[in-house]
Amino acid sequence: MNFVYEDSVDPDDISRTVKEVVEGVNVFKFIDFSHRNSYGYDGVKMLECVLLAFALNGYASTRELEDLCKYDIRFQFIMEGQKPSHMAFHRFIHDDLRMSAEELFVEFNRYFESHDQIQTDILYIDGTKLEANANKMTFVWMKATKKFREKRWKKIMGRLMTFNAYCKQEGIPLRFSILKEFSFEYLIEITDRIREIMNRQGIEEKRGKGQRKHPLQRYLEGFEEDADKILKYTEYYQIADGRNSFSKTDHSATFMHMKYVYYNHTNVFKPGYNVQMGSSDGYIRHVHVSSDANDMNTFIPFLEGYHMSYGEYPEKTPADAGYGSYNNYSYCKEHGIELYMKYSGYRKEQEKLSDKNRFKSYRMKPNEDGEILCPAGHVFTLEWEKTNTKGRYPRTIKFYRNEHCDGCPFRAQCTRSGNGRTLMYTEKLDMYQKEVRENLETAEGKELMKQRSIQSEGIFGQIKQDYEYDRLWRRGETGVKLEILLVSMGHNLRRYHNRKQKSKVKIQA
Structure with a gap:
């Protein structure tokens, strides 16, 4: 009875554009539907529903997809009256689209290229920051982590020295060396040795209020706490992977x-x-x-x-x-x-020359003779140059100093250095600019x-x-990349549909 839904959908509706694009692309080349049950929902129709929802709403959750299939005639037209649950959409997105979304996104763009005029040799680039699905107060700052880690290790060294003094006083044949580097394994070895001595002497570990703990048990608990802290800080460094912060609820954010x-x-x-x-x-x-x-x-x-x-x-x-x-x-x-x-x-260089900006470094460029002059007309002297290899491409940096600053009437406006005005200059970068x-x-x-x-x-x-x-x-x-790709595919489908409708109106006119 799909003709009932088909007659109810406008011929120029965006749902028909979504079906046109999906059916015009070989989605089976990118999505493996072989693992889906024969009695399950059709994968291509599920994909059409997901893309239509993102094209209409910008973003659609699985709950919203479930409601749209129940109450929206366009989704009923695509699904032929079937009503998938939100878990069915979740499994489809997570299992079928997760790994193939980027390839599908590119294939859709190739379809748009063949059916619309797109100047692909020009790529306009811009970026934006989107808030992650992570609690605001779950941050980990690596600068603070480094400070706490060093303080904890100093505390461990102090505890080791007092423990060695206690063992010497009590005649316990145990002594640990003082290490100057972080070692979680060393702390585990310490706790194991202390537990062995407690078992050998018949000392029971006591818990709860009103229980007097043996000094060895107190040392044991202290070293166990230290081991937990050092392990936590080590995990933080692995998660951060060179970043200055991350969130505990989303480690990639x-x-x-x-x-x-x-x-x-x-x-x-x-x-x-x-x-x-x-x-x-x-x-x-x-x-x-x-x-x-x-x-x-x-x-x-x-x-x-x-x-x-x-x-x-x-x-x-x-x-x-x-x-x-x-x-x-x-x-x-x-x-x-x-x-x-x-x-x-770039923007500062477009400003008109004035007393405020004439002493800026971007105003001092080499002339035709290769000399750099200050506003007073004095020549900068090349002191040294070096090749910086930290970046992807090595670059040569030249360091200049002006030796004529003493007695210059513009010195107060030009520099506060006691050794004269300095400049760092990269010839190749200047050529690029x-x-x-x-x-x-x-x-x-x-x-x-x-x-x-x-x-x-x-x-x-x-x-x-x-x-x-x-x-x-x-x-x-x-997961974030998958979500952004789905949002982008929805945007491109809207764009293609709107341009197609405009071209129809022009042809009819």
Whole structure:
């Protein structure tokens, strides 16, 4: 009786667009339905329901999916009257979509490319921070952990010295060496040896109030507490993996500065993820989820993932000043990507020369003779240069000092150093920044940056403001990536449907 539902759904409804896209893509190539029971729900129809719900609502929980299949005629049309439970949708998303969502996302984008005009050589990149599904007060700060760990070890060393003195006084043939490094195994060995002596002497461990504990039992409990603390701190270091913080309820989430509108509070720390999105003509082309709050460090992994998905690099990647760095520029030059990413001092350089900014370092560049002059006309002297190999690409840094600061009338405005004004200069970075300025000052560059604001920030505005999706629901980097991919697929389906309807109206007109 599916014709009853089909007649009730408008021919131009988005549900028919979702069915068109899913049926136009070979989903069996990416999703293995062989493990599903023969009497279970059809996997393709379940996928259509999930994508339709995300396209309509921005985000949909499994409970909402269950209700939509009961009361929405469009979902009844897709499921042919069947009403899956929320657990059926949970099993489908967790078991069938979890590992194949990214490949499916790319295949849908290839379908959109073949049925719509998308300028894929331009990729507008922007990032946003989304709050994780983790309690705010479950943070672990690694700087504090390091301090507590060192204090605990000093306490352990003090306890060891008093324990050795006690053993010598009581004639117990036991002595432990004082170690200067952290060792959980050493603490376990200490507790085992103390327990052996207590058993040999017939000392019973007493519990509860009013029970007088033997000194050996007190030492044993103290060392056991120390072992638990050291083990906990070791686990924290393994979980953090170089980060400065994490949440106890979502170990992959990092505490980041987030915008907070209520009463205009700012500098609010919340556990979250840094979500990077690249878009072309309003379609989300690639997604990267990171625990690193700095956009500069996510640029190269983002483009590596894009290349892995599509087999090519974009020709232009317009982005804001958060992405402009020596490593990112070098990566773009290596892979033939034109430089359209601003750098941190770009906006300041566009300001008119004044007494306030004439002494800034970005105003002092080498002239045609390769000399760097200060505002008073004195030449900087090259003192030393070194090659920095910490980043992905080595760079040569030159250190300059001005030896003419004594007696200069502008010294108070220029520097407070007693040894004269200093500068650090990287010639290659200056060349990259010059190329960026030239590209952005052209008519094409101005249009690209204008479109970047419209498209990249517009997508985040639609997702976060229009559809009120500003907080993650799944935990862990894998679960968050799955959730963001589903939200992105829903956005792309809406975009494709709207453009298809507009083209129909133009043809009819």
